[in-house]
Amino acid sequence: MIREICKDEAFLAQKAEAATAEDKEIAADLLETLEHHKDGCVGMAANMIGVNKRIIAFDNEGEYMVMFNPEIIKKSGPYDTEEGCLSLTGTRPAKRWESIKVRWQNEHFQQRLKTFHGWTAQIIQHEIDHCEGIII
Numbered sequence: 518m519i520r521e522i523c524k525d526e527a528f529l530a531q532k533a534e535a536a537t538a539e540d541k542e543i544a545a546d547l548l549e550t551l552e553h554h555k556d557g558c559v560g561m562a563a564n565m566i567g568v569n570k571r572i573i574a575f576d577n578e579g580e581y582m583v584m585f586n587p588e589i590i591k592k593s594g595p596y597d598t599e600e601g602c603l604s605l606t607g608t609r610p611a612k613r614w615e616s617i618k619v620r621w622q623n624e625h626f627q628q629r630l631k632t633f634h635g636w637t638a639q640i641i642q643h644e645i646d647h648c649e650g651i652i653i
Contacts, residue, residue, distance in 0.1 A: 519546075520550045521566070522565055523604055524604050526605075528567070529605075531569055532650040533562070533564060533647075533648040533649075534571065536585040541624060543570055544563075544583045544624065547561055547568075547573075550565075551574045551575075552581065560641070560643060560644045561574050561644065563648075564647055565602075565604050565647060573648065576637075577637055583623075583624060584619070584622070584629075585621060585626065587619050587644075588621070589614075589641075590618050592614035592618070593614060595614055596612075597611070598611055600653055610653075611642075611643070616634050617638045618631070618632045619633060619641060619645075
């Protein structure tokens, strides 16, 4: 189901709760909403559709990917950039990392670990910021 985009900064500023296997439907809605906004959006976190759970979906080099409970465990190559967001007006400055190692759970809640680089890494960092309640 395509959900409405949340623009309530007080809600977006809350730290997300851990996702569980019961949250798979939320992930499906998140993916469908992201696909609906594909012309202007490359990633979304569950709080952007009004659900305070630690789930992100993003364009991973042309294929959509979902992460449950993602966390960055290693980062290198800091740089400054500007980013926009469907939930916020305009663009804002952000500090990002060229390379990040992420630990998350897949749709079967199996633990995964992978290093991402470049644009994909930047997208993931933006969405994990949402999970942390960080409004850039």
